[in-house]
Amino acid sequence: xDAIAIQSLDxxxxxxxxxxxxxxxxxxxxxxxxxxxxxxxxxxxxPVLPAxxxxxxxxxxxxxxxxxxxxxQPARRVxxxxxxxxxxxxxxxxxxxxxxxxxxxxxxxxxxxQVEAWQDSRSSPVAGMTGHFLLRTDR
Amino acid sequence: MADSYDTAPLAARMTEFVPHAAGVGxxxxxxxxxxxxxxxxxxxxxxxxxxxxxxxSGVVTALIDHTCGLAINAxxxxxxxxxxxxxxxxxxxxxAPRTGVTCEAFGYKTTRSIGFVxxxxxxxxxxxxxxxxxxxxxxxxRS
Numbered sequence: 001x002d003a004i005a006i007q008s009l010d011x012x013x014x015x016x017x018x019x020x021x022x023x024x025x026x027x028x029x030x031x032x033x034x035x036x037x038x039x040x041x042x043x044x045x046x047p048v049l050p051a052x053x054x055x056x057x058x059x060x061x062x063x064x065x066x067x068x069x070x071x072x073q074p075a076r077r078v079x080x081x082x083x084x085x086x087x088x089x090x091x092x093x094x095x096x097x098x099x100x101x102x103x104x105x106x107x108x109x110x111x112x113x114q115v116e117a118w119q120d121s122r123s124s125p126v127a128g129m130t131g132h133f134l135l136r137t138d139r
Numbered sequence: 140m141a142d143s144y145d146t147a148p149l150a151a152r153m154t155e156f157v158p159h160a161a162g163v164g165x166x167x168x169x170x171x172x173x174x175x176x177x178x179x180x181x182x183x184x185x186x187x188x189x190x191x192x193x194x195x196s197g198v199v200t201a202l203i204d205h206t207c208g209l210a211i212n213a214x215x216x217x218x219x220x221x222x223x224x225x226x227x228x229x230x231x232x233x234x235a236p237r238t239g240v241t242c243e244a245f246g247y248k249t250t251r252s253i254g255f256v257x258x259x260x261x262x263x264x265x266x267x268x269x270x271x272x273x274x275x276x277x278x279x280x281r282s
Contacts (some may be wrong), residue, residue: 017186018195042162045205047144053159054223055201062197078188081196085227 009033012070012078019063022056026067033071035064037097044094052092057117061086061099061129065113068101069133079111079133092126095119109135145218152218153177153209160205163198167209173246175209177202180239192236199260199270202242203228207256207274210244214254221254222280228272234262240269254278 013019013026024037037043037060045053062084069079099117115129116122144156150167154160163185168176179185179194179202187195204226211221234240243265244258258272259265 015189016195017184017189018197021184022197042158044158045160045201047156047158053157053201053204054226055197055204056159058200058204058226058228059195059197062200080233081230083227083229084200085225086200086223087225088223091222 009067009071009074013063013067016063018059022059022063024060024063026064033068033100035060035067035099035101037099039095039097046091049091050094052094052097054086054088057088057092057097057127058084058086058129060097061115061117061127062131064099064101064115064117065129065131065133068103068113068115069106069111069135072103072106073135077136079135082110082132082134084129084131087128088126089128090124090126092117093119097126098122106135111135149209149212149218153205153212157205159201163201165202165205168241170209170213173210173214174243175206175213176241176243177206177209178239178241181237188233191233193233194238194240196230196270199230199234199240199242200226200228202240203244203258203260203270203272204274206242206244207246207258207272207276210246210256210258211249211254211276211278214246214249220279221276224253224275224277226272226274228270230270231268234269238262241265244272249278252278 101115105112242260248255254276260270
């Protein structure tokens with residue numbers, strides 16, 4: 001992993017006010033990126049269970065996909081989200097959440113990205129997402 | 140907040156009692172007859188594109204998810220425990236810069252176990268949507 005890609009990814013994320021609002025960050029091990037969403041009270045969507053808000057999980061999955069695309073194509077503008085389908089598998093407990101993205105297809109104009117989020121165990125994901133993103137070549 | 144979550148009016152239960160809804164500033168516009176409308180105002184810290192000042196799509200996602208849940212409550216005219224199974228969102232265009240978003244959701248079919256909801260979101264004009272969505276919810280997931 002070259003230093004420019006890491007810097008560009010970090011700059012991309014920390015420039016987005018909403019990413020700072022969520023409190024999300026990314027970690028890199030070689031070319032493998034893991035997004036981390038530390039628990040915070042303002043992320044709760046179900047105070048009875050309690051559980052993280054489904055919208056927070058959706059947003060975290062989508063930002064993970066965008067970060068993975070930014071990592072793969074650091075010189076390009078941030079892609080635009082075309083559509084996302086989120087599948088909720090388990091309640092997301094009030095604790096740290098992780099996500100990893102797979103670029104299943106990166107075409108000339110559109111990318112298909114799959115993301116999975118988990119908490120205690122990666123083999124018991126709390127949610128998954130598939131999304132299409134419009135790649136932009138203009139600077 | 141004198142009420143507890145269980146006894147609070149629906150509007151409060153959908154906003155001030157839900158930390159994330161309160162955090163991003165969601166408000167209940169109207170509810171009834173299987174329909175719910177909620178809104179989130181533009182705020183500097185909710186921006187998704189610092190170059191344009193457009194609200195983050197993640198905020199729209201949370202608003203849509205939340206309003207769909209409100210619509211299920213509106214179908215039963217009573218608080219119902221629900222869990223989102225899936226949520227598909229089409230982002231038709233970005234919201235206008237420095238502009239909030241309104242979402243209307245409609246619970247158009249419920250069975251004993253499942254509720255199906257459609258939702259639309261717009262920034263300025265209801266005739267010019269920014270996103271459409273379709274969701275399925277499990278009803279009474281703990282029973």
